[in-house]
Each structure stands twice: as C-alpha cells, then as structure tokens.
Amino acid sequence: MDLSKLSPKQLLEIDACTRCGDCLRFCPVYSQRTEEAINPRGKIQAMKKFLRGQYGLWARVFGKKKLDEAELEKFSEMAYRCTLCGECSVQCPVSIDSRSLWLAFKEMLVELGHYPKNLGVMKKNVLAKYNISGDSNSSRTDWLDRFENLPPHRYQKDQAEVVYFVGCVSAYFPMAHKVPQSFLQILERSWVDFTLLGGEEWCCGFPLIGAGFKREIEGFIRHNIEGVKAKGARTVVFSCPSCYHTWQEHYHTDLNLFDSTQFVLNLIQKGKIRFQEERIKVTYHDPCDLGRQSGIYDAPRKILQSIPGVELVELAHHGEQSKCCGGGGLLEMVDPELSISLAREKIKEIEATGTNMVISACQQCTRTIQSTARRMKVPLKVMYITEFVLKHMQ
Amino acid sequence: MDKHLIFYAMFIPSMILFFWGMWFRVSLYLRGTLKGSEETTQWGKLIILLGRGWQGFWKRPLWYLKIVITDVIFHKKLFRESFYRWLTHSLLVVGFVATFVVDMIKGFTTGYLVEWSHSIPLFSFAHVFKTGSIRPFLDFFLEFFSFLILIGCILAMIRRFFIRPDQLRTEEEDIVTLVFILYMVASGFFIEGYRIAHPEVAASRVYMADFTPASANNWISFFGYFLSLFLKNITINPHFLWYGHVIPCLVWFVYIPHSKLLHIFTSSVTVIADRANQKPHAM
Numbered sequence: 001m002d003l004s005k006l007s008p009k010q011l012l013e014i015d016a017c018t019r020c021g022d023c024l025r026f027c028p029v030y031s032q033r034t035e036e037a038i039n040p041r042g043k044i045q046a047m048k049k050f051l052r053g054q055y056g057l058w059a060r061v062f063g064k065k066k067l068d069e070a071e072l073e074k075f076s077e078m079a080y081r082c083t084l085c086g087e088c089s090v091q092c093p094v095s096i097d098s099r100s101l102w103l104a105f106k107e108m109l110v111e112l113g114h115y116p117k118n119l120g121v122m123k124k125n126v127l128a129k130y131n132i133s134g135d136s137n138s139s140r141t142d143w144l145d146r147f148e149n150l151p152p153h154r155y156q157k158d159q160a161e162v163v164y165f166v167g168c169v170s171a172y173f174p175m176a177h178k179v180p181q182s183f184l185q186i187l188e189r190s191w192v193d194f195t196l197l198g199g200e201e202w203c204c205g206f207p208l209i210g211a212g213f214k215r216e217i218e219g220f221i222r223h224n225i226e227g228v229k230a231k232g233a234r235t236v237v238f239s240c241p242s243c244y245h246t247w248q249e250h251y252h253t254d255l256n257l258f259d260s261t262q263f264v265l266n267l268i269q270k271g272k273i274r275f276q277e278e279r280i281k282v283t284y285h286d287p288c289d290l291g292r293q294s295g296i297y298d299a300p301r302k303i304l305q306s307i308p309g310v311e312l313v314e315l316a317h318h319g320e321q322s323k324c325c326g327g328g329g330l331l332e333m334v335d336p337e338l339s340i341s342l343a344r345e346k347i348k349e350i351e352a353t354g355t356n357m358v359i360s361a362c363q364q365c366t367r368t369i370q371s372t373a374r375r376m377k378v379p380l381k382v383m384y385i386t387e388f389v390l391k392h393m394q
Numbered sequence: 395m396d397k398h399l400i401f402y403a404m405f406i407p408s409m410i411l412f413f414w415g416m417w418f419r420v421s422l423y424l425r426g427t428l429k430g431s432e433e434t435t436q437w438g439k440l441i442i443l444l445g446r447g448w449q450g451f452w453k454r455p456l457w458y459l460k461i462v463i464t465d466v467i468f469h470k471k472l473f474r475e476s477f478y479r480w481l482t483h484s485l486l487v488v489g490f491v492a493t494f495v496v497d498m499i500k501g502f503t504t505g506y507l508v509e510w511s512h513s514i515p516l517f518s519f520a521h522v523f524k525t526g527s528i529r530p531f532l533d534f535f536l537e538f539f540s541f542l543i544l545i546g547c548i549l550a551m552i553r554r555f556f557i558r559p560d561q562l563r564t565e566e567e568d569i570v571t572l573v574f575i576l577y578m579v580a581s582g583f584f585i586e587g588y589r590i591a592h593p594e595v596a597a598s599r600v601y602m603a604d605f606t607p608a609s610a611n612n613w614i615s616f617f618g619y620f621l622s623l624f625l626k627n628i629t630i631n632p633h634f635l636w637y638g639h640v641i642p643c644l645v646w647f648v649y650i651p652h653s654k655l656l657h658i659f660t661s662s663v664t665v666i667a668d669r670a671n672q673k674p675h676a677m
Contacts (some may be wrong), residue, residue, distance in 0.1 A: 008426040008439060009667060015419065016660035019568075021561030022475065036563075057420050057652070093472050094661035095668035 001054045001067060005107040010325050013096045014051065015043045023088040023098070027082055028313035028324045029331075032341045038078045038258040040088040040098050046075045047105060055227045067112070076114035079105050081338060084210060084329030085288040090320050099293075106212030116334050119211040127216060130202040138199040140166070140208035143177040144184075153195075155184065160195035162187075165224070165247075167240030168203050169363045173220055175370065176363040176384075181387040183239050183260055189393065190272040194237070200227045204243040205250065221251050228255060237263045239386065241290035241362045242328075248294060259290060260298040261361050262385055268306050272394040282388075283315055285346070286322035287362030287367070302359045307392045313353045323349065325360075327368030343372035348381065357381040359388050397602050399580060401640065403456070408644035415651030418661075450670060461669045466662045467491060482553065485546030486575075492539040500532045502664045530609035537615045544617075547572060567654050574646050581639040587621025588628075588635055600632040 001261060003011065004387075023040035024030055030039035050072075053065035079102060087098040108162050109115050126133040162197055164187065169180040180307050187194045202224055205217035224247075228236055237262040238244035247257050258266075267273045284304060302313050311356045317323045324343025326332070346369060350358045356379060363384060370382040383391075431442055451458050464470050468489050471538040473480040522528045551572055554564055589595050589605060596605040605611065613619050613641030650656060661673065 003422075003425045004427045004432075006426045007429060008423040008443065009663075011423040012424045012660050013664055015423075016657055016664045018654055018657045018661065019563060019565070021559075021563065024561045051422070056424070057418070093469070093475065094657065095471070095665050097664075296542070 001050055001108065002111055003055075005104050005111065006260055007104075010097075010101055010104055011051075013098075013101060014044055016046055016094050016096055017041065017048075018094065019045065020093060022091055022093055026087045026091045028085060028087070028326070028342050028345070029338065030084060031345070032338060033081070035078070037074065038081055040092075043075070043079060043105065044096075044098075045100070047101075048073075050075075053304070072109070072112060072114050073190050075105075076109045076116075079109060080116055080119070080334045081331065082329050083288070083326060083331050083339075083342065085293040085324035087288075087321075087324070090292055101276075103209060103212070103214070106210075108212075110212035115212055118333055119330065121332075122207060122333065123211060123213050123216070126203050126208060128346070130220070131172060132168045132203060132207050136171060137202070140171045141196060141198050142202055143180055145173060147315075154198070155194070155196045156198040157195040157231070160193050161233060162192055162194040162229045162235045162237055162279040163231055163233040164194050164196055165201060165204070165228075165236050165240075165243055166196060167238065167243045167363070168207075169367065170239060171201075173363075173367060175367050178387050179239050179366070179384045182384065182390040185390055186264060186267070186273070186386055190267045192267070195231050195233070197224075197227045197231075198255075202227075203357060204240075204246045204372070206242040206246040207330060209246065209250070217250065225251060225253050225255070238385070239363065241287045241294060245289045245293045254310070257300070259294065259361070260295055261290070261303060263391055265299045265303050265306075266384065268303065273362040273389070275307045275389075275392045275393050278392060279309045279311075280357065281311045281313055281355045282357045282359050283313050283350055283355045284318070285315065285325060285350070285358055285360040285365055286318055287321070287360055287365045288324050288328050289353060290319060290361050291322055296361075300359070303385060303389060304359065307389075310392075313355050315349050315353060316351065325365045325368045326372075327364040332368070339368065339371055340375070344376065345369050345379065347373055347376060347378055351378065358381065359383050361383050361385045396637075397599070404641065404644055408647050411648040412650065415525050415648065419651050419656060458666070458670075461666055462662075465665050465669060471665075478549070478553065482546050482549040485542045485549065489539050489541075489546055493543065495534065496532060496535045496539060500536065500603075504529075504532075505602075524604060525607055529607045530614050533607070533609040533614075534614045537617055540579055540582060541664060543575065544583070545580060547575045551576070570644065571654055574642070574649070578579035578639070578643055578646060581635075582644070583617050583621055584625075585632075585635040585639050586618030586634065587625050588630065590615070590619055590622035591625040591628075592632070595632040599638060 001384045021041055027039045036042045045083075049254055050067065053067070055064075059065060059367070060211060082102050084099055084102060089096065089100075092098060106115070122132060127133055129135065130137045131140065141154060141156070143151060151199075164183065166180045170176045200223075202220050204224065205220045208214065208216050220372065233255075235256040235258065235260045237260060238247070241259060244259045247253070264273065280302065285298060286292075286297060286300075290300075301312060304310050317321070323346060324342060325346045327337040331342075332339040341345075358369060358371070358380060361384070366382050368383045369380070373380040373382065407452060418441070421436055423441045428434065428439045431439060434442065467484075469480060469487070472483055503520045503523035507517045508524050511517035511520055523532065553559070554562060554568060554572065558564075585601075589601065592612050593611070595601075596632050597609075609615065611619070650658070
C-alpha cells in the first residue's frame with residue numbers, strides 16, 4: 001500500500017482517532033445504514049488495520065501482509081458511500097480533518113483499482129469532454145436558449161471584469177438551469193460587466209477529486225485560469241459551491257473568487273439591488289461545500305433578511321451543524337437509494353419548520369431536495385437563492 | 395543493591411524503548427507526502443515540520459499556550475459535548491500532567507539539588523523542598539493530583555463498563571489501558587499507605603525518596619494516610635510492593651507508543667493544527 005497519497009499529518013490523524021464514536025451520532029450516511037464499517041470510525045479503523053499489516057511492528061519483522069482483496073473491496077464500498085459533507089470533521093472531539101482523509105483514501109483505492117466502475121465512466125467523460133455529462137462541451141450554454149433577444153455575444157464577451165463560472169450541473173441538468181438563468185439576469189440588471197466562458201469552461205475538477213482521481217486535475221486548473229485571464233477578468237463568481245470550494249482549495253490563484261451569495265450581497269449593499277415586499281416564511285439549507293467547507297453562512301442569510309417581509313425560520317440543524325441533503329460526494333452516482341434516503345431526512349427536517357419553501361445556495365442541493373420531494377409527493381417549493389432574489393427584485 | 399541503581403537500570407532501557415516506539419510511529423507518519431518536499435528524506439521532513447511548528451509558535455506564543463490549556467488540557471470541545479466525559483478526561487489529563495510536573499519538581503529538588511548543595515552552596519535553598527516549608531505542599535499536591543487520576547479512571551470505567559453509551563465499542567485495548575492506569579494509581583496509593591503504616595519501611599530506605607517530613611506521613615498525604623489506617627496489621631515484603639508498582643509504570647511507558655494512549659501526543663497535534671488552520675467565517 002502506497003502511503004504517498006497521505007500526508008504526514010493524515011497518517012498521524014489515523015492514530016489520533018480514539019474510537020470515541022462521536023462521529024457516529026452525526027454521520028448522515030451511518031444514520032441510514034448502521035454498519036460500523038461505513039461510519040468515520042469504521043473507515044479509520046479499517047485503514048489502521050491495513051497500515052498495521054503493511055507497516056506495523058509485525059510487518060517490519062516478518063514482512064508485509066498481503067492486502068486482502070475482499071477487505072479492500074469492502075473498504076472501497078464503504079469509502080465511496082460518503083457524501084463528503086464534512087460534518088465528522090467538525091464534530092470530531094480531536095478535530096481530525098476526516099473529509100481530507102476520505103479523499104486521500106479514495107486516491108489510494110484508485111491506485112489499487114478498487115473504485116466504483118461508473119466513476120471510471122465519469123472520469124472518462126470528464127477527461128474527454130471536459131464536463132460530467134458526457135455531452136459536447138460546446139453545449140455548455142444551451143440553457144441560454146430560454147432567453148429571447150439574446151445579445152450577439154451570447155454573454156461570451158472577449159473582455160469583462162467578471163467571469164461567471166457556471167459549473168457542469170447547472171449547465172447540463174435541465175432541473176438546475178434556473179440557477180444560471182436567474183443569476184445571469186441579476187448580473188445583467190445590476191449592470192455587472194460579466195462574461196461566461198462558454199465552451200471554454202471546463203469542469204472545475206471537483207468530481208475527479210471526489211472520486212479519487214485528483215492527479216488528473218492539473219490540466220483543468222491551468223485551462224480554467226488561463227480562460228479567465230484571457231478575458232482580462234480579475235474576479236470569478238460561482239453559483240456552484242463545489243466549484244467555488246475547489247477553486248479556493250486547489251487553484252492557488254490570485255484572482256478574486258466569490259460565491260454567488262457573497263456577490264449578490266455585495267450588490268445589495270451597494271444599492272444595486274432593491275426588493276419588493278412579500279410576506280413569506282422560508283427556511284434555508286446550508287450546502288456542505290458552501291458552509292462547512294468554505295465558511296459561508298452569513299451571506300445567504302443576510303440576503304434573505306434584506307428582502308422585506310421574508311421571515312427566515314432556521315432548520316433544526318443549521319450552520320455548521322447542517323445535515324447533508326444526500327446530493328454530495330458523488331453518492332448519487334454510487335448509491336442513488338442511499339442518497340435519496342438522506343434527502344428524505346432533509347425533507348422531514350424542512351417540514352418540521354412549518355414552512356413549505358426551502359432556499360439553498362447549491363444547485364445540487366436544490367436538485368436533490370426537489371426531485372426527492374416530488375417522489376415523496378411533498379408540496380415543497382425548492383429554490384436556488386438567486387431565483388428567490390430575482391423573483392423579489394424591483 | 396542500591397535502589398537508585400536498580401531503578402535506573404530499569405528506567406533507562408524503558409525510556410530507550412519508549413523513544414524507539416515513538417520514532418517507530420513518527421517514522422511511519424514521515425512516509426507520507428509533504429507537499430513541496432516530496433523527495434526529502436524522513437529526517438528532512440521532520441526538520442521541516444518541526445521548523446514550521448517552531449516558527450508558527452513564535453508568531454503567536456500566547457495564543458498557542460492558550461490553545462494548549464483550553465483545547466488540549468481542558469478539552470473545551472468535549473465540555474460542550476458532555477460534562478461527564480469532559481470531567482473524566484480533565485481529571486485524567488490534569489492529574490497526569492500535574493502529577494508529572496510536581497513529581498519532577500520534587501524529585502529534582504529533593505534528590506539532585508539537595509545532593510549538589512553539599513558542593514555548590516547556591517543550591518542550598520533546595521532543602522526547603524526536602525524538609526522545609528515547601529515540602530507539605532509538594533506532598534499534598536502529589537497526593538491530590540494522583541487522586542484526580544484515580545477518580546478520572548473510575549469515572550471512565552463506569553462509563554465504559556456500566557453506562558455503555560451506544561456509540562462506544564469496547565475493545566481489548568480499551569480494557570488494558572484503563573486497567574493499567576487503575577493499577578498504577580491504586581498500587582501507588584497502596585504502597586504509600588503501607589509505608590505510612592510501617593515506618594520501618596521508609597527508615598530502611600526501601601524506597602528512593604526521603605519520607606522523613608511529617609507531611610509525607612499524615613493527613614496531608616490524605617489518601618495514602620487513609621489507607622494506612624487499614625494496613626497496620628498486614629505484612630508484605632515492601633520490596634515486592636515497590637517492584638510491583640515501578641515495573642508496571644515503566645512497562646506502561648513502553649506501551650504508550652503502541653496503544654491508544656498515543657493519542658496523548660497525536661490528538662494534541664491534531665487539535666492544535668486544527669485551531670491554527672481554522673477558517674474564519676467568510677461572510
């Protein structure tokens with residue numbers, strides 16, 4: 001087993017786990033499938049066992065134990081059934097950065113050839129077509145076709161101050177098209193000098209990282225940064241929290257990066273956006289990649305509070321304690337049933353607030369919650385925050 | 395044979411094994427990839443990491459000290475989670491750390507400094523630690539902090555073996571760890587009680603320390619003194635008691651790097667690293 005995918009700190013973290021089991025109470029996956037091996041403690045202990053067999057005292061004296069393929073298969077099955085929500089990292093009493101550990105474990109599993117086959121297909125698509133859908137990358141802006149009287153440049157100008165990085169899900173999944181459509185209208189009505197990268201926008205790399213193919217993302221990083229710089233832009237704005245987080249974490253760029261909520265709040269504070277009143281009660285779901293991973297909790301709430309008449313009712317688990325909707329970490333691709341069962345829990349939590357409208361700031365969360373609510377026949381309105389903002393703009 | 399000689403003949407190899415065990419663990423960590431220093435040797439990585447830690451510490455030393463006290467020793471995060479667990483953990487950590495510190499002070503002053511004061515008069519102040527006004531405090535605090543370990547250990551055992559929260563899975567290692575701690579503290583108090591109950595034991599220098607001050611033999615050493623009330627009529631070979639306490643303590647040291655007790659060091663690092671890298675709320 002090659003340890004190069006792990007950092008010294010991560011190897012130390014594996015030893016730091018005291019098996020206290022606090023993570024069990026918070027892991028959304030474990031709440032649905034109560035198998036010890038699927039929870040954070042179980043995964044760390046499994047890795048510890050592999051390490052002991054390969055690098056323990058016994059292994060040093062008598063030689064490395066051969067890796068058991070069945071055990072690896074089981075470990076892979078468990079490791080890939082994770083939403084990467086990162087709640088275990090937040091709740092861990094000894095502050096193990098477990099989310100990073102899961103990503104590193106997946107990289108190790110990829111090296112060993114133990115990963116779900118459909119993720120291999122996804123990887124091929126991304127590497128060949130530069131997006132997760134497998135469609136041509138030139139159709140990235142098909143969602144613009146809804147608009148009449150499009151300008152000739154189709155919002156793909158040669159130069160602009162701001163680049164709006166749309167992301168694969170919003171670009172290719174019709175259920176999420178409202179996200180870029182609404183955000184684009186906000187940008188336009190607020191006189192922001194922006195452009196899209198169109199077919200030159202490549203996947204940010206998050207699906208590759210999440211699946212354990214991190215080493216493939218370098219080309220994507222280079223291409224996207226060059227694309228933004230070619231437009232003369234200094235600012236990139238994202239409506240996908242996973243893209244935003246990936247840029248923040250892996251791109252190491254001097255560009256100014258904003259999530260759509262930060263950007264919209266800034267426009268509100270500058271007086272470029274004004275609202276009309278509506279008496280309405282809503283709740284807000286914190287996306288994992290925006291909240292726990294990027295530390296953005298206040299901006300979406302401030303936006304909602306700035307709309308007259310809007311009453312924000314918090315979910316039982318909100319902010320840092322927010323529960324994953326089930327749409328994260330490629331779980332939907334690996335185990336759709338499990339993903340849906342998490343979404344069902346989320347919907348129950350939303351219903352408990354007494355509101356029938358949930359706002360989120362992630363296209364994947366809105367898509368997951370909406371499709372599950374339909375399946376459950378729950379009359380729940382799910383909106384991406386820019387849709388809600390646009391609806392209330394004067 | 396002189397007890398000091400016997401002790402050091404056991405202590406030095408134990409410490410060598412302890413440090414070898416620690417290096418065994420650390421050398422595994424150093425097999426990981428250190429970003430930007432991928433080709434560096436294990437020693438090179440260690441130097442880089444220690445250098446980073448050193449520089450980081452001196453950028454805000456008071457902040458780091460605060461984190462060590464509030465988040466490592468007094469485990470703030472655990473306090474928010476469960477008072478019972480926090481109390482147990484704090485009693486054990488504070489007990490061990492403080493016992494170690496007081497014992498070091500006592501051993502160094504009453505042993506070495508007093509000895510050296512015969513040739514270097516500057517160290518003659520150390521006599522107050524041995525027989526003077528400071529000695530009762532040393533005896534009391536050593537007793538008190540060891541007692542905290544005992545209470546902490548009992549609370550941990552009650553939780554693990556009787557309360558049994560769903561999240562807890564008890565493995566062999568957990569039992570060994572708790573029994574080890576309980577045995578060390580209990581045997582320590584037992585030989586103290588036995589020594590108080592049988593003054594001739596201290597007089598014949600079965601033990602290494604000097605137990606002539608009254609505070610080592612009265613209610614200041616409260617728990618040992620309490621036990622001594624029941625041990626007056628019991629006769630056991632005091633050497634056997636001494637070995638029965640010292641050898642397991644040394645074995646425990648050697649065991650630390652290979653057990654869950656290693657988290658004493660590893661968890662301290664993860665907690666400090668987490669606080670140092672904590673992201674502020676973006677907005």
